[in-house]
Amino acid sequence: MKRILLMSAMLLTAAAAYPQETSFINQSDMKWEDAPPALPKGGKLAVLFGDPSKEGPYSIRAKMPAGYMVPPHFHTKDENLTVLSGALYIGMSDTVDKKTAHALKAGGFHHVPGKVHHYAFTKAPTVLQISGEGPFDINYLNAADDPRTKK
Numbered sequence: 838m839k840r841i842l843l844m845s846a847m848l849l850t851a852a853a854a855y856p857q858e859t860s861f862i863n864q865s866d867m868k869w870e871d872a873p874p875a876l877p878k879g880g881k882l883a884v885l886f887g888d889p890s891k892e893g894p895y896s897i898r899a900k901m902p903a904g905y906m907v908p909p910h911f912h913t914k915d916e917n918l919t920v921l922s923g924a925l926y927i928g929m930s931d932t933v934d935k936k937t938a939h940a941l942k943a944g945g946f947h948h949v950p951g952k953v954h955h956y957a958f959t960k961a962p963t964v965l966q967i968s969g970e971g972p973f974d975i976n977y978l979n980a981a982d983d984p985r986t987k988k
Contacts, residue, residue, distance in 0.1 A: 860886050867898060874985050875975045879905055885966075889973035896968040901925075906958040907975075908982035909933065914951045916969050920944065923963030928956045931978055954978060 862885055872880035879902050887895030898921075909931050918925070926938040927947060931954050938958070941947055949955055977983040 877907060877984050887971060889971050891971050893971055895971050896966065899965045899967060901959045901963045903959055903961050907956060909954055909956045909978040910975050911952050911954050913974050914970050916949050916967060918965050918967045919946050921964040921966055923959060923961050925963055925965060926958050930954060
């Protein structure tokens with residue numbers, strides 16, 4: 838009983854820390870935009886909840902074309918993603934090795950803790966849902982891979 842009360846208190850405290858909003862967005866109502874400059878060109882994003890550039894929870898959708906590659910990088914905070922269609926190939930290292938990447942197919946889920954080095958690529962068009970605690974950031978291991986430095 839003590840354990841149940843403790844868990845209930847923790848859930849209530851956590852719920853009070855987040856805005857109590859509801860959100861209903863049909864796929865046809867999503868506002869797709871080009872991926873921000875921190876990501877390689879060709880991707881599209883739709884913000885579903887929150888603001889990934891600010892503190893607090895967020896959820897976004899990402900569309901990536903065939904052959905899309907996000908070079909080795911890390912995020913300051915944890916990242917959670919679910920593949921909705923297609924497949925995402927994820928490697929957990931500082932260098933790209935497509936032969937050892939994990940294929941995460943439609944319906945698959947991936948959690949990567951903050952500061953863990955990884956890379957991702959697609960072979961076919963792929964749609965993801967990504968959620969976490971903002972602000973979202975991406976830190977490339979090799980400065981030459983950062984699209985913000987390319988002209």
